Amino acid sequence: MNNDIILETEDLTKEFAGFVAVSGVSLKVARGTIHALIGPNGAGKTTCFNLLTKFLAPTKGRIRYKGRDITALAPADVARLGLVRSFQISAVFPHMTVLENVRIALQRQRGTSFDFWRSSKTLDQYNERALALIADVGLSSFVEWQAVELPYGRKRALEIATTLALDPEMMLLDEPMAGMGHEDIDRIAALIKRVAADRTVLMVEHNLSVVENLCDTITVLTRGRVLAEGNYETVSNNPEVREAYMGTGHA
Amino acid sequence: MEQVAEAPLRAAAPARTRSETIAFLIMAAILIIAPFFTYPLFLMQVMCFALFACAFNLLIGYVGLLSFGHALYFGWASYVCAHAAKVWGLTPELAIIAGTLTAAGLGLIAGLLAIRRQGIYFAMITLALAQMMYFFALQAKFTGGEDGIQGVPRGKLFGVFDLGHTMTMYVVVLVIFLGCFLLIHRIINSPFGEVLKAIRENEARAISLGYKTDRYKLMAFVLSATLAGTAGATKAIVLQIASLTDVNWPMSGEVVLMTLVGGLGTIFGPVIGAFVILTMQYKLAPVGEWVLVIQGVIFVACVLLFRRGIVGELARIFKIKL
Numbered sequence: 297m298n299n300d301i302i303l304e305t306e307d308l309t310k311e312f313a314g315f316v317a318v319s320g321v322s323l324k325v326a327r328g329t330i331h332a333l334i335g336p337n338g339a340g341k342t343t344c345f346n347l348l349t350k351f352l353a354p355t356k357g358r359i360r361y362k363g364r365d366i367t368a369l370a371p372a373d374v375a376r377l378g379l380v381r382s383f384q385i386s387a388v389f390p391h392m393t394v395l396e397n398v399r400i401a402l403q404r405q406r407g408t409s410f411d412f413w414r415s416s417k418t419l420d421q422y423n424e425r426a427l428a429l430i431a432d433v434g435l436s437s438f439v440e441w442q443a444v445e446l447p448y449g450r451k452r453a454l455e456i457a458t459t460l461a462l463d464p465e466m467m468l469l470d471e472p473m474a475g476m477g478h479e480d481i482d483r484i485a486a487l488i489k490r491v492a493a494d495r496t497v498l499m500v501e502h503n504l505s506v507v508e509n510l511c512d513t514i515t516v517l518t519r520g521r522v523l524a525e526g527n528y529e530t531v532s533n534n535p536e537v538r539e540a541y542m543g544t545g546h547a
Numbered sequence: 548m549e550q551v552a553e554a555p556l557r558a559a560a561p562a563r564t565r566s567e568t569i570a571f572l573i574m575a576a577i578l579i580i581a582p583f584f585t586y587p588l589f590l591m592q593v594m595c596f597a598l599f600a601c602a603f604n605l606l607i608g609y610v611g612l613l614s615f616g617h618a619l620y621f622g623w624a625s626y627v628c629a630h631a632a633k634v635w636g637l638t639p640e641l642a643i644i645a646g647t648l649t650a651a652g653l654g655l656i657a658g659l660l661a662i663r664r665q666g667i668y669f670a671m672i673t674l675a676l677a678q679m680m681y682f683f684a685l686q687a688k689f690t691g692g693e694d695g696i697q698g699v700p701r702g703k704l705f706g707v708f709d710l711g712h713t714m715t716m717y718v719v720v721l722v723i724f725l726g727c728f729l730l731i732h733r734i735i736n737s738p739f740g741e742v743l744k745a746i747r748e749n750e751a752r753a754i755s756l757g758y759k760t761d762r763y764k765l766m767a768f769v770l771s772a773t774l775a776g777t778a779g780a781t782k783a784i785v786l787q788i789a790s791l792t793d794v795n796w797p798m799s800g801e802v803v804l805m806t807l808v809g810g811l812g813t814i815f816g817p818v819i820g821a822f823v824i825l826t827m828q829y830k831l832a833p834v835g836e837w838v839l840v841i842q843g844v845i846f847v848a849c850v851l852l853f854r855r856g857i858v859g860e861l862a863r864i865f866k867i868k869l
Contacts, residue, residue: 351754371754389752400741
């Protein structure tokens with residue numbers, strides 16, 4: 297049973313100067329699923345997320361990834377274990393091209409990143425793989441564009457391509473569809489579904505309706521606590537959840 | 548689809564670097580011809596400071612770290628080089644290497660202490676360490692205190708070429724300068740440089756991709772300190788003196804000014820900046836202390852009017868990379 301749980305937290309708590317942002321959250325993410333962490337503004341979703349990727353240190357509690365305690369690891373080490381995150385504000389390298397963005401992720405694993413005496417032309421060896429990843433997220437016609445010039449939805453697609461370049465076992469996406477129009481939401485949702493075929497995805501989302509057709513399991517947070525957990529049916533019919541959202545869940 | 552995407556990829560790369568190649572050839576040509584028209588000693592000094600500024604620029608322009616204590620590496624390399632040449636009797640190339648290695652060691656220590664800090668705290672720590680070593684230089688015996696180390700012999704390169712001849716010395720300085728300049732260019736355009744760029748653009752993202760960014764920053768810091776050391780050591784041989792001026796904080800400020808005037812984050816900017824500032828100091832020498840006031844005005848004008856610096860503005864106007 298435990299083998300099916302890829303990421304697990306136990307009594308995870310984070311306090312900021314007396315304010316409890318995340319309180320006793322025990323979360324189990326099953327391998328190979330798309331798991332959503334939802335909740336209204338200020339529910340502690342992003343804090344929780346930062347705790348999982350070690351960008352914040354928890355006040356209390358444990359985090360286990362593939363059975364290994366990662367509570368004390370540095371963020372870069374967590375990424376090296378195959379647990380890779382995205383950011384709420386789209387995380388691209390703005391003044392690098394789409395191709396360079398993806399290559400940065402590819403180059404890390406090959407261990408030549410300290411070679412200051414080599415020409416950056418040696419990075420061309422990653423072009424083939426990078427172009428394949430870029431094509432995969434539908435950005436082939438933007439290869440030479442600077443990331444900063446891309447429209448918002450395309451930036452998120454680039455971010456996902458960069459994350460996929462690390463071939464992570466588990467991806468954590470922080471509001472991947474925030475601030476997008478319907479068209480972009482559908483495209484990114486389809487993309488997430490596709491990449492989740494052989495990996496686990498944990499995503500933070502503000503809006504319940506977005507995750508309806510996408511996620512296998514939904515955990516609802518309010519005021520730092522887990523309010524409800526289950527599939528979309530269970531969660532959306534929970535009266536407490538309806539109250540917490542005050543109708544926005546079905547907007 | 549992919550073929551369409553690949554076509555501009557191949558075409559774009561050479562066009563972007565061609566302007567740099569041409570500019571480099573022009574710079575090399577000017578430096579080869581120039582000693583026949585103006586004072587070689589002045590030009591050698593310009594090249595030493597240009598290298599110092601280029602090394603400094605590697606850190607601020609390409610990693611975004613403002614070190615306010617680069618005089619530490621420049622000055623101490625100069626002391627060790629002067630001491631090695633004068634007291635130990637080493638040949639000039641070995642003396643310069645000794646100075647360079649000293650700067651590398653000091654850079655590693657200072658870097659380890661400072662690299663985890665950001666912004667103003669980073670600048671303050673580098674400044675504090677540099678001042679600490681300044682007072683050490685003031686008190687230590689071998690540095691000669693207020694007098695400095697004077698009468699440093701230029702010696703014979705590899706024990707063969709007498710650097711007492713100005714033109715021989717000039718060729719050596721030219722080779723060191725151009726070699727280090729190309730090395731810096733390579734560092735910026737290497738797999739390592741690519742990571743530095745990513746860190747400057749978005750450090751949190753670089754970390755989330757598994758990069759231990761502190762190590763890359765430390766590496767850049769040590770490389771920058773080392774090359775600043777080469778500049779300082781070479782200067783000690785050229786001017787045959789190592790003094791407190793080179794290790795004191797105004798020197799750290801001067802290199803900031805040179806880089807800013809020339810253009811932060813441009814490869815040629817620090818060279819132009821060093822040339823402009825030194826020419827000014829030389830031409831304005833008769834007005835004495837007013838040089839500092841004029842420098843201050845230029846500094847303010849730079850920050851207010853042309854933030855990209857001379858080369859940065861040129862690159863923008865002509866839409867080329869320099």
